[in-house]
């Protein structure tokens with residue numbers, strides 16, 4: 078449909094991710110360049126329901142490209158899952174004369190966009206912002222690169238103390254139900270083993286490997302465990318090893334929310350800037366209700382439904398490499 082876009086609103090929703098601010102900045106500056114007005118919606122869909130919108134101008138996003146978190150704040154909003162909640166959100170957008178909305182987040186954010194746009198005639202564009210990298214239709218999500226760099230930095234530090242004390246460390250990384258963070262962290266930190274929700278590498282294989290290592294007098298190692306690992310979390314795996322191989326001294330570290338903070342890497346800043354820029358250009362070119370991503374360094378535009386329901390696969394070559402390069 079041909080419509081004139083004069084006012085765009087933008088929000089971040091779900092778990093924050095480093096680079097979200099760079100995306101907001103890019104939307105504001107690209108829109109301003111095109112003589113559009115931008116409104117920031119605070120605290121995600123909750124702010125949309127409550128009408129918590131404020132005009133954002135170029136100077137409001139100065140010095141934000143380097144900042145982690147999200148200047149618009151974020152929330153996980155139950156009310157937006159209801160028809161009544163979305164009705165209130167629609168009324169807020171009407172009250173501010175909003176012609177289109179850019180949302181940045183993960184699967185829950187996309188699902189909200191899908192339901193809203195089925196019910197109301199205000200176009201949405203969704204950008205992938207989550208450290209988990211589990212969104213179909215983009216090679217990388219905003220925040221993933223920063224989060225794996227933070228995790229690898231933490232693992233490197235733990236490796237120093239693990240090696241000094243000859244200890245076996247189980248390090249849990251985030252990723253909810255997906256192993257993207259664990260896979261790349263395992264590869265980049267030279268882990269002896271990596272447990273992912275997508276593979277069925279089990280505790281027996283680990284015990285076998287550790288027995289062999291003990292014969293070689295190698296008692297220190299790093300094991301990466303994805304938080305969604307199906308064969309037990311880091312604590313359960315460590316306890317099992319302790320019971321079966323008492324020669325090993327085990328420790329458990331959960332990196333946790335450290336992975337969600339910090340200044341975004343250059344890659345995340347560029348990815349976020351590019352997606353923010355493309356979001357505004359897409360809206361001006363008549364693109365409505367689509368998810369944007371970058372695949373093979375090219376803009377990829379897909380349906381919300383595909384982004385939500387299709388499962389992104391782990392890089393199979395990286396998985397193979399992980400096996401070959403482990404001890």
Ligand code: F6P
Nearest residue numbers: 092183207208209251252253337
């Ligand atoms: O989706 C991002 C993420 O950091 C997941 O990796 C993790 O499981 C979850 O959010 C944690 O959520 P919360 O910050 O709400 O505890």
